[in-house]
Structure formats: structure tokens, C-alpha cells
Amino acid sequence: MMQRLLPLLIVALVAGGCPRHAPAPDAPVVTVALEGAPATLDPRFALDAYSSRILALACPGLLRIGADGNVEPALARAIEFPDNQTIRLPLRQGLRFHDGQPLDATAAARSLNALRDPAIGSPRAASFDAVSAITVDRDAVLIRLREPFAPILAALTAPLVSPSQATAEHIDVPAGAGPFRLARSQDPDEILALRLDASARNDDVDRIVFRTIADPVARVFALETGAADLAQNSVPAGELDHLRNVPGIRITQQPGWNTSYLGFNVTVSPLDDARVRRAVAAAINRERIIRVILDNTARLNGSLLPPQHWAWADTAPPGYDPALARRWLDAAGHPDPDGDGPAMRFELEYKTSTNPERLRIAEAIAADLAAVGIAVRIRSLEFGTFFDDVRNGRMQMYSLTWVGITEPDLLYYALHSASIPPAGANRGRFRDAETDRLLAAARHTLDRNRRRALYQQAQRRLAWLVPVIPLWTSDTIIVQSERLTPFVPRPDGSYAGLADLRLRGAGS
Template sequence: MPLLHFLPLIFFLLFSIGCTSSPPADPPFVVAIEAAPTQFDPRLATDAYSERIGQLLFSRLLRSDAAGRKVPDLAERWEVEGETIYTFHLRKNVRFHDGRPLTSEDVRYTFESILDPALASPHRKSFEMVSRIETPDAATVRFILKKPHAPFLTEMTKGIVPKHLAEKGGLGTLASHPIGSGPFRFVRYDPDEAVELAAFSDYFDGAPAIPRLLFRIIPEDSVRLLELEKGNIDLLQNAFPPDALPRLQQNPRLKIIQAPSTTYSYLGFNLNDPILQKKPVREAIALAIDRDAITEHLFKGLARPAAGLLSPSHWAYADSVKVYRYDPEEAKERLDEAGFPDPPGPAPRFHLVHKTSQNDLARRVVEVIQRQLSEIGIAVTIRNYEWGTFYGDIKSGNFQIFTLSWVGVDDPDIYHNLFHSESVPPNGANRVQYRNPRIDRLLEAGRITLDPEKRKAVYNEIQQIIAEELPYVSLWHTMNVAVMKKEVEGFYLYPDGDFYGLKEARRR
């Protein structure tokens, strides 16, 4: 065939190929979140969104189910010998997202690296009871403890990292491109925009039904709600103001589910501050906050005032601790007692700076607390920061007072992380710098007491002392609420607000 006749044929074929497109991919399943995660490495993560997204990326030996019970994840089964030897038998043929097999060496490496001071893991104190870790074979890992440790199985919910990558690339590898063995694999992360994940086809428990998962980072409540109502968001979990709930309930394109939560909100004090280290000042602040009014008007009944860290449904909950009910007149008397009399004129007794995030509901709560404290003569300046800056200040102790929440309150051993004198950062989360030798001894006893009733008695006393000493003002326990498109099925709520339910979620 002459060349001039052949060229039009080539152009026709090229044009035909160019015009033939594959069917468009399904749009990603979009979940809106309030703040960017700060750290994907499960050995270092401490903020809620880092841990929740990390649980989709990294499998664990054990995980909590929707009822809060410990169930197998990487471990098919486990045995306990005596009180100090735990042997876990791993599932066969588990692979990391890069195709490498996960073995007992990865498990050992994960926990040994957490214990290595060079890593500076904030979880290190939680594993100091481990004497050594043995790997008899690729599918077996054995932990030998120095002494009995009642919450040990709870601690086995840390994500397992790939030894070959963590050793080779250091911290930067898992921080910038996390590779685990969870139901989703990492695609990309823009701290100002989104975290994108994709279903891991070789996940040992079956690939998720959602092919692509996009966590959109939207700090403003109003924008999240607008995007939800426009149909640009598939699911919101606890990331909207409670007063928007009636409006969302009337939207025929949405459905709402609710479940009890273990989330605990509190006001924390810097106990090194010369004003706040005085207990009567902390008592006055506790007495000046009308928690009933805040939970009724701002939370619309989706929160209930808390007496302490543990919710009333928790097995170790103490129901007779000291409670500071709203009493502004008594609050003023405590300030007088502390040496801060009410001066003549409009001048306040003293000034405090209250730090919080830029979350709309958090700001509204702090504004109400500001007004309530002004009624007893305390002037409060509010400082709002984007999440990363705010959380960095709290971890470094750069605050006077702050409001924050603990999510995933499970074993009462959390008190050790929050209030033991050796758990001050970077060794733990005792960010308020609380120190009490009696509490230290009780917390150590609670860890080695295996009998449930005796252990409950130990934590009963701990809760009594913490309520008296007031390193925190307990505010409220919130409900878990998820709003989603009507066509979303299979998603269920976890008590700690985990996103693991996304593994089973799908569009109808």
C-alpha cells in the first residue's frame, strides 16, 4: 500500500484509540474530619485522627470490636502461661502493602523499637513491663514479662510496622509513606487538604468494599455541614455541632446513627503555674463551670456531665467520688481562701489564658467557660490555634489551662499514662505535671493486680484521690453520632470513635 494511503489509516486508528476511554472510576468514599493527623507511625501517634486513620493502615495483634472486647487481628489465638508469659500465634500469609510477608520478627521489632529510648516513643512506659520478646518461628511471638501486668492485652493493640522499611529508612519512611498490613493502603497526604487511602486487595480478612477512601480535612463546622448537604461528603462522625442535628434529621438524603461513647472531655491545668498549683483555685474553677447548662444547650443532650475519666458503664467506675456542682458563691469563697480577694471596681482577681483548637464547638464551649469564670472574678483570654500548633503546645507544657478530650478510654490503666509522676512528657501523657506518691503506688499496684474485684478497689481509691486533687476538671462524656448518605450501608460505630467500621462500609 502506498505510504500516502497508509498514513490516514494510522491517524484513524490513533484517533479511535484516543477516543476510546475506560469507564470512569467510582468516586472516592469521602469522610470529613476536623483536623489533620500529625503522625502516621503507630509507635509515635497520640492524637485521635492519627490513631484512627493509622488503624486502617496498620494491623495489630489484637483489636477492639464494636462492643469494646479484645478480639484477634494478626493473632489467630493466644495463650497465657502463669501470669507473665503470653504467646501469640499469627495468621498465615499476611502481607504488608509492599508485598513483603509479615512475620513474628516485625512484631518483635515494633515493640522493641517502642522500648528503645532513641525512638522517644510516647508509648514507651506502657511496655516497660516486657522483659524480653522471643520469636520461636515466623508465626509465633512470645512476650515474657518482668511481673504480672493486668492491662497487657489492651496494650497489644498497637499497629505493627515493617521491620525492613523502618530499619532502612528511619522515622521518615513511615511518617511520609506509611506501609502497614491493614485493610487500606496509603496513597497520598496533603495536611491542608486530605488523606487518601485505597483498598488493600491482599488484606487477610478480605478487601474492603470501598475501593478508595478520602479523608477531607475541613476545620470549619459550617463548611463540613454545607459539603454534607450538597452531597460531597459520604460520612461525618462526631464532626458537626450538636445543634445541627435536628436540621440533619430532616434531610431525606441522610441517615443518622448513635451509640454510647467512651470519649471524656476535661479542662486541664498547668500544675507548675503559681496560681493554678493552689488547689482552692482549681476547686473554684470547677465550681464555676455549669456543666449541666453546657451539655443541655451546646450539646443538645448528646453529652452528660462526667464525674471522672471512666464512664458510668465502665466496670471500674467509682460512683461516689467528689463532684463539684455549679456553685459560683462557693467558688468565690475558695478564691478568697486562696489569697485572691475580689478587688474593688471592675478589676479581676487574676488573669488566665485558655488554649483551645479552632474547632467551632470547642471555641463556643470555651467562650461559655470564659463568661462563667468572669462571674467569679477570673479574667480569661482565649487563644485559638490550628490543631497541630495547639496540640504541640499542650504536649510541651506551654499552657495555663486548656480543654481537650481523651478518646478510646478502655482499661483503667490509662490513669498511669495520665497521672503517674514518671509519665510526664516525653515518657507519657502527664502533661499537667501532676505528682502524688500515693497515686504512684496505687497505679503500680493496679497494674500487677489481676483479680478484677481487688483491681477495681485500687482504681476506686485512685478515682477518689484524683477527684479531690483536681489535676483535671471533668466536663462530660459525649455520644458517638454518625451522619451519612442514605445509600451507605455496613458502617457501625465503635465506643472509642474508631474508623474501623469503614472496612465493612459500602454504597448501596
């Protein structure tokens, strides 16, 4: 059942407890069920999904990811390009941080410069490597670049904090400029959000409770009984049909922005041979996994980028073709030792987490590979241990998911040779000069059509070299109470859209 996790509380002026029973139908309270607790409330260091998504309510940035996945103004009122190495962001007027300090261009520049400061040590600093200076130009923040660098706009979605906290050694409770502010609670399972806007309509949601329910069965039960009102991508696919039959629950499904993939350590034999990796791709029956295990909540994809992304290349995902897989293995020098007999060509180790759904997927992939003569030994590890092994190259094969994919420079971060950990997330140690050239050129090209062409060339090359196998892109699944207006998810998965929720039937 529920684990006892980090106590956190988001409040306006005072901290209060949260009832564990279902709220009254007209109560201005929404309870959101989470799989895990945020790692930190310090926006300068918050990179995990739970922290980042909740902090979006309290600490927005100058820019944000819009509904179409593109960067758009947030606290800034416009994006201006005086030249191809300068970005000017004029701020909206009348903004204040939660501690009362004005949010002007000087305060915003101070917050961004803190992220670049080696003394602070923010993991976001690398995103600003191309920046030579962040200064103030009247009512605007001025970002000067050493060279044209297209991904800088995504970096400028970084959360802002008050000048009183920007350079602090540690931020316990951040003072941002969003519609909700944060504070801590003695309750170990919940995070609470209270609306700050005194002029809010009376059908607004005044309070949001983020409740960590690690057990998926308990999470489904909370939604079923009304103890939770909303869950985003945290209900097991196999439970959706059951919840569709529960009165008062609405389920929405739409194309998502999270791509799951099978990764390889391409420095170890036999995975250092692209023919073996192509064989693995051809041996996996992804359509069956999507249908049977994922309950048709994902879509086949041949790229790490989602199909609706502006830079996506229509690289057809490898079809299920065991005969082709066997031919690739033969060509790579791994013949079947006994024809239809039980002997395997070789063995691979597949590391994954202890998540039950991930384990079922690993077992399905292992069965498919065994059918073409590849034995698979599955190792299921606690996520922290598993991820540490992957990051440090202590694996042969593994599966993970890239979430909220909006900036195509992800391909550089994940597959350029300069991004081998700790510099990036090229965990399989993949190296290819032509891929490097294409991805480097794309990040230094501001023209979107030219960037698209470069990224599409890179994706087609990657589809042939197979450093990773994109498995599918998951749909975004929202399970919510019908007492609320529909929650509109963001491509980056943030909960900022909760500020727009209304209570159905309440007066205005």
C-alpha cells in the first residue's frame, strides 16, 4: 500500500491537513495520485519528473512548452531575436514572487545566472554552455550566445526563483511566481497546493493535493472510491477497462510524448555488430506487446521523437520478421548450433526495473528472442540500482523511456559521441562520425526547415545503425473524476494545467 515518503506541502498562506476520504462533490479540492514523491523542492536541482511537474505550478520560467510541443512565452511576453546570437525576452508587467519581491528583468537575469554559476552546481548549467552573457536591457532579459544555438529556447523554460534564493546554498521552500506556492507539511504522503489568486472564480479549484501512492493497486482503488480525482500516466494499462465501467470516472487517451526504447551497450560483443542489433529489432513482436500488455495505449514508432513532433522522420519501425532476424544472425557469424534444437546462438543479459509492467515486457521480449536463438537472462533491479548500472555502462541490454520529448536536441544528448556519460545520456557508448556531424549541425542551425532536414537524416541513419530500438510512443492517459472539467495535459507532463481546472456545476 502507500509508502511513507518525503513530506511536502504546497500552501498559500498556511499549511493545513488533507482529508483522506473522498471530498464532497462541490469541494474546491482536487487530489492527484502520484507514483512517486518529488526528490527535491529546490528548482535549481529538480530534474526528476515528479519534482519538475509539480514545481511548474509554483515556479514557471520565462518560457514554457506549449500544447503543440513548441516553446512559447510564459513570464516573458514575447521572444525576440535581434540577431542569430541574441535573444531578447521582455517581461510581463506587475509580476511578483511569492515572497513579495518584484519579478523584473534584473531578478529574472539573476535567477538564470545562478543556474550557470559553478559555485551553485546546478545540473542545468550544461544547458547554458553556449551562453556568453545574460544581462538586462530595460524591461527585458538579454541572452547573448557564443554561436547560434537552437536548443537554448528549451533551456529558458527553467524555473525562476526570487533573488533572495537564487544563490542560496539550499532552497527548502522555493518562492516562485506561479499561481500556487510551496511549503512543507508534517504529512509524509501528501503535497498540498492552495491558490494564491484572490480574484479567482468560486468554481476554481482552491486546493490541490498531490498524494504519493506507490502501490498501483492502491492507486487504482483511490481513483475508484473517489479518494483521488486525477492520475496522469500512472494507471496500469490492464486496469483501464475496469475503471471505464466505474460511474463518475472519465478516461481520455491521446497521442503522447513519451517513447520507450530498448538500449544496447554497443561496446561489448556481440552487440558491437549492427547486424546483431538489427536481428534483435526484427525478432521483437512489438504489436503483440502493445495489444496484450499495454492494452493498445501505445503506438509503433521508428524514432525516439514522437510522430507528432515537427522534426520526426517517418522511419518505418522494423517489422516483426523472425526469418529476417535469423538471417542477420547468420550473416553476423552466429549460426544456429542445432537447427530446431534447444541450443542457443548466444546469451544476453537484459536489465530492467522491478515495475511489474516492465517485467512483463522484458519477459515477452525474451521469449521473442529465444525463438530466433538468443537466450536472455533478465535481471530486475530496484530503479536506483538499475539506472546507476545503465548510466555507468554495466549492462548489455536495457529498457527505459524518454519522457516529455519536445526538444529534438534530445538526439544529441542521447546519441552523440560527446554525450557519453557523465557528459550526457549516450549510455550505450555509441559512436558514429556522420551521426555526430548531423546532430551537431542541427543544434547550431536556427532555420527550422534546415534543422528538420538534418534531424530527419540523422534519424534515418540511426534506424539503420540501431544503437537503440525505439519500441513505441505511449499515449497520454488521463483518469479523472467527472466532477471536474477536463484536465488538458502538457507535452512535458507538467501539472501547470491544473490551474485551469473548474468544478462542474459550481456557481461562477
